[in-house]
Amino acid sequence: MTTLINAVVLVTGANGGLGQQFVQQALNRGAAKVYAAARTPRDWGNDRIVPLQLDVTDPTSVRSAADQATDVTVVVNNAGILRRGSLTEGPLADIREQMETNLFGAIHITRDFAPALKAHGGAVINVASVLSWLAIGKGYSVSKAALWAATNAFRLELAPEGVQVLGAYLAFTDTPMNDGMTIPEMNRPADVVNEVYDGLESDAHEVLADETTRTVREGLSSDVGVLYPALRSETTELQR
Numbered sequence: 001m002t003t004l005i006n007a008v009v010l011v012t013g014a015n016g017g018l019g020q021q022f023v024q025q026a027l028n029r030g031a032a033k034v035y036a037a038a039r040t041p042r043d044w045g046n047d048r049i050v051p052l053q054l055d056v057t058d059p060t061s062v063r064s065a066a067d068q069a070t071d072v073t074v075v076v077n078n079a080g081i082l083r084r085g086s087l088t089e090g091p092l093a094d095i096r097e098q099m100e101t102n103l104f105g106a107i108h109i110t111r112d113f114a115p116a117l118k119a120h121g122g123a124v125i126n127v128a129s130v131l132s133w134l135a136i137g138k139g140y141s142v143s144k145a146a147l148w149a150a151t152n153a154f155r156l157e158l159a160p161e162g163v164q165v166l167g168a169y170l171a172f173t174d175t176p177m178n179d180g181m182t183i184p185e186m187n188r189p190a191d192v193v194n195e196v197y198d199g200l201e202s203d204a205h206e207v208l209a210d211e212t213t214r215t216v217r218e219g220l221s222s223d224v225g226v227l228y229p230a231l232r233s234e235t236t237e238l239q240r
């Protein structure tokens, strides 16, 4: 059973809205140390928080972080980006950048920290999204759907080694990622992280942090028209 008491936690994207909560709440739950990893690390004014330079898209940076933080028992793959262009006409570079950060970043971190996690019987949390299961996020959805698959594949490989792999799925949450968007109801980052850590400490495989996410997940077994009402008439047309 994973516990955060005396754990050594590494959080990527630690300066972000959810990242700061992952850092603070790990300490509140008794972690001995938290590596607050960021592209631009900052001083947290707390002896138990160790700032660490880490760009998840840079293999040298990931290797260096893994070499410095060999005592890590819990990795939180939280760093992520959102680009809003369409798959058909938006910049291909934006689609690639999301794959590099949201998918390959998490894969790379998990690979390089796997020896430490295996040695400590540790855990990995991958912060995916409700948009892993709903394509309205376009390129972002593609990257998070792939992260869902990677999370499941890592779990199959690492569970026999005593490493817990937890996928976290959530809908709109009130962080800088959604700055400038008009969204009527958003999760509070503190609530999401609390649910994720509850899932971690109860050995869950997945955390579905809100009702929207649970509804979308259930809809996966239905006809595509259930999740995508705009396609309903075309679906009917195709079925004729």
Ligand SMILES: NC(=O)c1ccc[n+]([C@@H]2O[C@H](COP(=O)([O-])OP(=O)(O)OC[C@H]3O[C@@H](n4cnc5c(N)ncnc54)[C@H](OP(=O)(O)O)[C@@H]3O)[C@@H](O)[C@H]2O)c1
Residues within 6 Å of the ligand: 012, 013, 014, 015, 016, 017, 018, 019, 038, 039, 040, 054, 055, 056, 057, 077, 078, 079, 080, 081, 101, 127, 128, 129, 130, 170, 171, 172, 173, 174, 175, 176, 177, 178
């Ligand atoms: N907010 C939502 O509605 C929502 C919903 C579902 C899932 N999520 C996921 O939750 C996670 C956290 O996002 P958030 O909502 O807290 O957004 P956020 O406040 O924008 O935080 C994202 C963090 O990721 C960091 N980051 C981006 N690229 C990076 C890279 N190459 N290397 C290292 N760090 C990098 C950013 O660092 P800089 O400060 O250097 O830019 C930032 O601190 C993401 O994976 C996101 O996809 C968010």
